[in-house]
Amino acid sequence: MSTTSQTLRLPSPLPLDGGGELSRVEVAYETYGALNEDRSNAILLCHALTGDQYVASPHPITGKPGWWERMVGPGKPIDTDRFHVICPNVIGSCMGSTGPASEASDGQPYAMRFPVITIRDMVRSAIGLLDALGIETLHAVVGGSMGGMQALSLAANWPERADRVLVIASTSRHSAQNIGFHELGRQAVMADPRWNQGDYYGGEAPDSGLAVARMAAHITYLSEEALTEKFGRNLQDREAKTFGFDADFQVESYLRYQGSGFTQRFDANSYLYITRAMDYFDLAEEHGGKLVNAFAGTQARFCLVSFDSDWLYPTAESRHVVHALNAAGAAVSFVELSAPHGHDSFLLDVPALDRVIGGFLG
């Protein structure tokens, strides 16, 4: 669908949770649907770890359809005939917003000189974008997975900026298991000799390491049921096992394909920085150790959705947030939907999710 690709240079340096500030910050974003006259119909859509601003328009590198095309568009649950959807690329990423591959003030890429950022820093840059666009109050902030963390962070830190907060398959804190899987991915990248302490721009990128990171992560996005259903123990284009280490099994072939495909569109250093931001995410910690404090006095309406097959951010994590919201007296909806695809269910065909999103956004 029609979109407007733009990049905004934030007018002032961005203060960072880790200390210091980031200057000359650029935020790349797409918009869909028209902003109404009183600027009250904007929805901020926050993308996930390896997502980007191309929600409902073709990816400029892969040419594939937008990652949430089934959800965003005219007449769809996030209806662009009614809403003005803004999706910024997070800082730290590699799709146009300032990240480790961007030029530092010396004209060289930041690489590992890029500061470690947090989820709240990402949201702070999105708030900067909204300020520049003259959008005071959002109709809603919406996100799945890491996008949901941003939505929660916005609700907690800029409570007056969104009337509705929709958080799908997400969490208020990264668990030991979540951090463990991310560390596995980062170590795979850093073990690739081409990574070269992050200084690989202009040369060969650590694609093997990044591909392994993606393969491991991809397993966490699915469920055992989904993998069994899709691949079972089926062999890949062969009659028998080869007694070697080729991709004998379909699942191996699939993961290798996912891994190498990912390296075409994603920067390894961005992967390090964004996974770190997610690991550091603990909304309660930011608010004196009590999650309820994060939402004290909030006037926003919340909706949380989890999936029964999601073991990455299981239902218990959503409930944990819901309990805090109840204790804060917030208007909150929560539903655990049944879907077989694991964490990735939020991106896939789950009609109940469409109904919940459409109903919640009103």
Next chain:
Amino acid sequence: MSIRPDLAVIAGHVSPGSRVLDIGCGDGALMMALREKDCDVRGVEIDGDCVERCVSQGLSVVQGDADRDLADYPDKGFDYAVLSQTLQTAARPDRMLDELLRVGTRAFVSFPNFAHWRTRAALMFGGRMPVTRAIPVSWYATQNIHHVTVKDFRELAKEKGARIEREWFFAGERQLGRAGANGRAEFAVFELSR
């Protein structure tokens, strides 16, 4: 849309603009009626399909287990806590009543009356667990694990120091007087305070 008589009574007696928690809100029929009265109404429901239907209609409903999840709600966060046709499914109805009167300034409770003459007759003459209009599911499949009578409930309210503000009794759609309610009423609605 016509709603169940107990829900109609509750909807009719909640003051406009109140804050209401509907525990076991089902498909949201009462919530919708209360929304018409500009109430700030929240629901708790254990059944995921019901929750999905509610949220799709723009209602604020949390999928959860009332036996466990009410503890999260702050004291007197609501003007009314409503428990319609759910008391008899609670693990501990006595504790549930305490929770209702903790989170709500007032509470509405409705339940099928096990002392209705049809139920008594089924047990007395049939010698079997009653399956009636008000209690339509067989003993092995019913969620009603704590059957209760009008007399029992009055007694429980007294024990709990809850004041019965108002009460309503029904046989089918028909409203009954207070006299002989324990034998004549298929279900009852109580408004409580403490």
